[in-house]
Amino acid sequence: MDLFGSFALLLAFACAVYAIVAGILAIRTRNPLLLKSARHAGIAVCLLVMIGTISLFYLFLTDDFSVSYVAGHSNRDLEYFFKIAALWSGQEGSLLFWTFLLSGYTFFVLLTNRGKHPELMPYVGVILASVQLFFLILNVFVVSPFQVLGSAGVDGVMRLVAMPDGRGLNPLLQYPEMVAHPPTLYMGYVGFAVPFAFALAALLGRYPGEKWIHITRKWTMIAWCFQSAGVLMGAHWAYAVLGWGGYWAWDPVENASLMPWLTGTAFLHSVMMQEKRGMLKVWNVWLVFSTFLLCILGTFLTRSGIVSSVHAFAQSSIGPWFVGFIVLTLVVCLWAFFKNRDYLKSDNQLDSMVSRESSFLFNNLILLAACFAVLWGTLFPVISEWVQGTKISVGPPFFNKVNIPIGLFLLFLTGVGPLLAWRRTSVDSLKRNFGWPLVGGLVAGAIAWPLGFKDFYALLCLILSVFVILTILGEFLRGAIVISGRTGMNIFAAVGQLTMRNTRRYGGYVVHFGMVLIFIGISGTAFNQEKQMEMGPGSRLDLGGYTMNLQTFTERPEKNYTAERATIEVLKNGQPLITLFPEKRFFPSNEMSGTMVAIYSTLKEDLYVVYAGRSPENNQPIIHAYVNPLVKWIWLGGLIVVLGTGLALVPNRLPVLALKGVAATAPVAAGAAPQAVMSRRGSHGSDD
């Protein structure tokens, strides 16, 4: 099967080369047969990569320890569930998985656009095949996951060998979320290749208008949604597994996933300027280019060993390959831009400084400043070593101090931006839209302050959060009241209909609401409490109103590990609340340990209990407990962000023509008329 997989990838490599050459020739000669052939080669690449990936899955599931990658990342006792995750747990497999996802995207792009956009698609095919080719070069020639183990016999001849059992999967990865987190994040990273391909193709082919944006809008949102979910799942995994009490450590790997998310978010906003007003064409193209390049840069940072990271891959030889690819991509982008920049001439006109246009520009500025701050902080240790010969560390305190003010300003814009009118916003409109939300925010702050809410940033976050939530609610209510007044339906049904009439706009508001919840959750960090102590059976730990009694401490063997487990009874106000079981697991296959944190989670706070090991002096278990307020709001906010994005992807259901008739011939039975006049319309119908 390893040979089968290797051969499939080799064939995929050959097909990718053919897809590029045939695609370029087809663009030059406009030969339809050649074009078709190139597209078929592109589809063949996808199928062959899929075969290669399935082959590797098979090797894992059948415990084929003659393959080096399988032997290094799995073992017989590993649950099947985790054998799936083992595929992307190492350098070679994760790169193959990356190629696999890219192939999946390419397959659907080629298939769904078959026969459409004949001037654009040949370029798109060539660009996507080129990206695939880069990863296939790595998969086939640099870090193949199908390398077999060999050993020289007494006669000096190399023979294939198979290990009796594998070294096992890293304990940190033996957590259910690791089965979903990397694929989700990769779907985000890889997904940005699609808008990149369309943007570059439009530039190279001087494709007229904003069509590439309309084509890629859904792809961009899908990639962004996966990236958002992937980043948050990574944070949740860090929270539940790493056992240090937090969810975001500003580790280079985390930063690498955040940077393209920031530029992708900026793109999703500024793209509306191009759609609505024909503005920012150059900016949008470069935002897409930057987002894709940051995805590759992030991969380079985590795999080259250039920056230290708690969960980066070990230093390897593939760093220069990524540098080469980034430089080559940048050169192609610059060349295409300077060659065809006149095609990006925008209708840049601004009626007023107080308008939706300027708020989007502010939004972009803040998002890019945040991205720069993260990139700068991530690279500064390397830069400082290069400049002055000694390394300067950049840890969480730096990132927090720089990014919290930027983030709060972004939160403010989240409330302000959507309510400013295009072209010009009048003073009356400002008062009408922002008056009550602003008062609401300030009142919330005034109530919270005397109740002990003294941290400046957390208080500001509360005021802004209430302000943004009220502006969002106001937007829904205003529209729903108009619909309700016209049709007589109740306000909740009117909200539903309003949303379904303009899913992009109201889905966007739902996303904003989710982001506010995330901000609220993050602000809870200001009130974290923690305590660590050695605990014998019967001893007690008090923290944040909780009382923890250590009842028993046991050691029990499991199939793939030995667990040391503490049984802790938790009381709140003297009443039994829950029993928690924090664990430390020892995996004999690779002689590594892992933590299983026990969390009692409510909307108010998390009680987070870690069994931190045994005291070297008296062998007593050390229990580290944290009370982390509002953490659940982060995960809840993430879920709402994903749902909001899903809503924004749903095609609009617009009432066509008949609404005017409804207004003219009212009264109409509540709820009857709208359904009668509804008709489905494509997703490009309207937006905001």
Next chain:
Amino acid sequence: MARTIKRAGQGYAVLLAVALVLFAAPGGAQIPGQSDKAKAIGKRLMCMCGCNQILVECNHVGCSVSTAMLKELDERLARNEPEDLLIQSFVQQYGEKVLAQPPAKNFGLVAWIMPFFILLLGFFIMRAVLIRWRNLTPSIAGVPGAESEISPAMLERARREMELADDLDGPATKAGKD
């Protein structure tokens, strides 16, 4: 679990109220004492085992480096060494990389200044761009007779009706014409 779900339901229903109540929850005031001081100082230092984590947050099981560093920290605190002197001794021992954030002097200052410099630069560039765009926009005042025929009140009314149309049907966009 049932209790959690119930609380979640309540939270959805009265989001704002819950937010206020939760925000008003008592803060986590640190208990004063030597161990808290050690924690506070430990948060200003990095673990030198290569994990790239804050000293007091290194979660490596049996990490000998962080254990030794924390022990040294405790011992120095027990000798009532001043905080700055204590941190300086760690810098002498491990170099500047032991600090969790760049020092606000020499080259370390560049790390702090640069993000805000870029933000400020971006702001001024953006302002210049916005002014330029506004100057490119033809004014309605330039149209003969326009000022006398379209009053500001009428313009405001037209704008409101456009906003209403936006709320109901979504704005007519270029995309919409696709």
